[in-house]
Amino acid sequence: MYQEAFANADAGLAVLAPDGAWLAANAALSRRLGRPVSGLVGTRAHASVFDAATARRIDAALSGGEVPRGILVQHGDGRAWRLTATPLAQGLLLQLDDAPGATVERMQDHLTHGISHDLRAPLRGIAGFAARLEESGAVADAGMADVARIRAAATRAERLVDGLLELLRASRQPLREQEVDVSLLCEWVAAELGDADPDRAARVDIAPGLMARGDEHWLKVMLGHVLGNAWKFSALCERVEIHVEGQAVDGRLQLAVHDAGCGFDMRYADKLFVPFQRLHGPEQGGGNGLGLAIALQVAERHGGRLRGSSRPGGGSTFFIDLPAATGRDPDEHHDA
Known part of the structure; x- marks a missing residue:
């Protein structure tokens, strides 16, 4: 009965030995990872199908460390899942579910693109027109301080855009170990x-x-x-x-x-x-x-x-x- 439940579960499931070798994996996990069960069982598959930080957390859990519970993991092609590990008497049970935040991930992609292009363009326009005003002599001396403030504000806004993009990329881009x-x-x-x-x-x-x-x-x-x-x-x-x-x-x-x-x-x-x-x-x-x-x-x-x-x-x-x-x-x- 347990074997049938494991094999037919909607969640992707895998059983890992204490040394990290995958002892079993079900069809749902195979579909999510896009790899046949035969290519997972008998290997330390988590070292190649997950990002390096997630693989290290699984290894740490196998050694008695903190157990990953409900963490978001990503494949190199952008797919995202929710990973939960459960300690067994010997080894570990991995459960991989579709991430409810997958839509959020797509929204972040759109947000990154929008920040990078649509928000930068008006900021550069503001800074450029302010520079032209400053250089043209069309603004009286009394107004030059305001032009300088406009340029400084546009510069600060561009730096903020850079920071936001770096924050988004730091949370998403694959890491090279x-x-x-x-x-x-x-x-x-x-x-x-x-x-x-x-x-x-x-x-x-x-x-x-x-x-x-x-x-x-x-x-x-x-x-x-x-x-x-x-x-x-x-x-x-x-x-x-x-x-x-x-x-x-x-x-x-x-x-x-x-x-x-x-x-x-x-x-x-x-x-x-x-x-x-x-x-x-x-x-x-x-x-x-x-x-x-x-x-x-x-x-x-x-x-x-x-x-x-x-x-x-x-x-x-x-x-x-x-x-x-x-x-x-x-x-x-x-x-x-």
Whole structure:
């Protein structure tokens, strides 16, 4: 009876052995994945049919870690499902249902396209016409300040559009898994921050040999926002001071990014990673409220975590947990 229920269930089901090998899969799962049952059973199929972060979460659950429940997973062709795992006496039961948010995913695609094209065009038009007015001499001196405000507002709006697009892409784009030199990425980000603000006195210390496993591009994006925040919120300090340290523990790379900036009140720490929530004003370096939301998306999609600790006037420390480098060939695995 149980075998018949498993075989004929509407939900996609698979039974995994403790070592991750798929022992059984039903027809509904085969249809969803577009692969025959014979191509799934006897392999660690989750390593190739799901994104890298989801595969790592399944492996962690097999080892007694946190069990994925109702998480959204995506195939490389854009299909989305809801994945739930249930521990068995030996191994794991995976259940794959059609994601009720599939329509939302399509709406996000349309939204991304609209933001990228339809919203950018009028903003560029506003900035362009304001520049022409400024250069033409048609505006009296008394009105030039207003023209400058128009240009500045259009620039801020374009940056906000860039941030929104990056937030959407950070939550959706497939990740490429490889060995990543985090120390080198931090040095790269620090150099870019220094080039953009060359008159700022700064000291950035980065521990060598910090190696993670993940998508190099998106890890740089994450570090760019975390280190960028440390730089921005040191605006009122005599000089920027940032220290990056870390260590590999039980297969995880644990990073800490310290700064000596203005800090924040931990009573409002729950707002740190919420889009458009700002704990500081522009005079202290506050931006559009999207940077840490993007950084958190990247960390979580790598199966990691990001949190902050601080006190007003006492600097801040952001702790990042990522998969550590394994020593495997960086090109041996790619997302499905």
